[in-house]
Amino acid sequence: MSALLSVVFLGFFLGMRHATDSDHVIAVTTIVTRRRTLGGAVLIGVLWGLGHTLTILLVGGAIILFGLVIPPRVGLTMEFSVAVMLILLGALNLTGIMEQIHAALGSGRGPHSHPHSHNDYVHSHPHGHGPGDHGHGEDETPQGWLDRRFGGLGLYQALRPLVVGLVHGLAGSAAVALLVLTTIRNPAWAVAYLLVFGVGTIAGMMLITGTIAIPIAYTARRFEQVDRWLATASGVLSLAFGLFLAYQIGIVDGLFTGEPHWTPE
Secondary structure (H helix, E strand, O other), X not given: OHHHHHHHHHHHHHHHHHOOOHHHHHHHHHHHOOOOOHHHHHHHHHHHHHHHHHHHHHHHHHHHHHOOOOOHHHXXXXXXXXXXXXXXXXXXXXXXXXXXXXXXXOOOOOOEEEEEEEOOEEEEEEEOOOOOOOOOOOOOOHHHXXXXXXXXXXXXXXXXXXXXXXXXXXXXXXXXXHHHXXXXXXXXXXXXXXXXXXXXXXXXXXXXXXXXXXXXXXXHHHOHHHHHHHHHHHHHHHHHXXXXXXXXXXXXXXXXXXXXOOOOO
């Protein structure tokens, strides 16, 4: 009984600590800055944690149960996918902010043409910002069509944090599984540890996203400019860290040059 409790507590709290890794926090921050409510941000943390736990269980469980060996190039490729994802998240955030600025600069004029946004959908056509000048309703866009059909379910809004969690779990699954194998020899207990570790990661990410969302929700209601700067800063940080990881993995660790060398961490 004491051994079981030790596995549960150890796995849970190490999972919570794992959620605080810098690449995890940067990725979810980039997503959370597009939200405006505390509940929505916490849901992002849950979805990220579920995606992370799923790949940890699948890949880590396969390593434990079937003795799979991850070649260095495959391991580096899994980690490189995190760098690519961070770059894409940062670029998407910065693109959305620039479109909002362009739309703000174009407000108050007669009919004209420039890229403008309807929530997350951006397109361009001649329009104005006065009554009746726009040329189509706010919901007459692909984004509006998706909102009408899937908005209630929240299905497509959930995909981004879920996929980000899947990628992060894929990159870290080998390291977690190999660490477990060095301390827990029983395969069933080792897989159980992975499950508890995943639950701890979900809990930790819920706390992180909730903490991040509190100032964002406050500034979104009161200080639109500050909210925009927060979103811009998260995009720049995600893009910069992603580029750093890409250089570290692709060049320094040899994924694209010479002999790859990889040690799960």
